[in-house]
Amino acid sequence: MYTRSGAYPPGIKTSLESDSHKWILKNFSSLNSNLKLEYKSLTKEDIPEIRNLHKEWFPVSYSENFFEEIGGSLSSVAAVINPKDYGDYSTNHSVICGSILFKITDQKNPKFHNTCYISTFGVVEALRGKGIAKELILECKRVCRSYSVTQMSLNVITYNTQAIKFYEKIGFTKSRTKSNHYLIEGETFDAFEYVYFLRRQSNISFFVKSFLPKYIKSIFNA
Numbered sequence: 001m002y003t004r005s006g007a008y009p010p011g012i013k014t015s016l017e018s019d020s021h022k023w024i025l026k027n028f029s030s031l032n033s034n035l036k037l038e039y040k041s042l043t044k045e046d047i048p049e050i051r052n053l054h055k056e057w058f059p060v061s062y063s064e065n066f067f068e069e070i071g072g073s074l075s076s077v078a079a080v081i082n083p084k085d086y087g088d089y090s091t092n093h094s095v096i097c098g099s100i101l102f103k104i105t106d107q108k109n110p111k112f113h114n115t116c117y118i119s120t121f122g123v124v125e126a127l128r129g130k131g132i133a134k135e136l137i138l139e140c141k142r143v144c145r146s147y148s149v150t151q152m153s154l155n156v157i158t159y160n161t162q163a164i165k166f167y168e169k170i171g172f173t174k175s176r177t178k179s180n181h182y183l184i185e186g187e188t189f190d191a192f193e194y195v196y197f198l199r200r201q202s203n204i205s206f207f208v209k210s211f212l213p214k215y216i217k218s219i220f221n222a
């Protein structure tokens with residue numbers, strides 16, 4: 001069985017590597033009529049599966065060190081299915097449908113703005129076009145806001161029109177072209193850098209949103 005990803009050079013199909021993807025294909029008709037997803041951070045236990053999904057999605061091979069950073073300097077959000085919701089009690093593992101891995105700078109000095117770099121981002125082919133990627137980006141933005149991030153960025157290989165259309169649709173803008181950014185099977189490819197600016201919350205609006213509701217509640221509970 002094969003799968004496709006726009007990140008691979010055109011025309012290339014890759015073999016199905018991930019148990020999550022196999023489970024999704026096996027249960028596709030139930031999922032199609034009732035897709036129940038949860039969003040969570042990845043843990044060390046998810047590394048073998050996320051490594052296999054990365055082989056399906058990306059022609060670049062990521063080192064073990066990269067995956068070991070998950071939960072440390074590499075933040076993550078994954079869209080997952082609980083097989084028990086579909087009557088499958090044979091496994092305790094959640095089925096990963098998509099993931100976004102990103103790094104946020106942690107400037108201690110509030111004068112400096114934090115930034116977020118999206119390292120990898122993908123959705124299992126069988127579940128594309130259902131808004132999962134859009135939701136993953138929203139979850140990532142939520143994390144970014146809690147770290148006062150003002151700019152998100154990512155690189156996309158120039159032939160990946162699938163991803164480019166998606167990023168432009170959700171408001172990312174192309175900022176520059178990086179020549180020979182990727183090396184795939186001995187051939188170099190350019191990348192587009194895309195950016196998204198998040199509005200910095202003023203101190204007053206941060207106070208109103210974060211503390212005022214709790215403050216008001218505590219007055220009424222007093």
Ligand SMILES: CC(C)(COP(=O)(O)OP(=O)(O)OC[C@H]1O[C@@H](n2cnc3c(N)ncnc32)[C@H](O)[C@@H]1OP(=O)(O)O)[C@@H](O)C(=O)NCCC(=O)NCCS
Nearest residue numbers: 005007121122123128129130131132133134156162163165
């Ligand atoms: C890019 C990718 C993550 C998009 O995932 P997805 O779950 O299919 O995207 P969504 O369903 O959330 O789409 C959100 C919006 O973008 C649009 N969109 C998504 N893919 C599109 C495409 N190929 N062409 C045009 N629009 C597209 C959708 O129509 C949708 O718009 P709507 O909200 O108006 O309906 C997915 O195609 C993927 O995993 N590709 C392989 C890995 C990859 O290339 N990753 C990016 C590396 S930089």
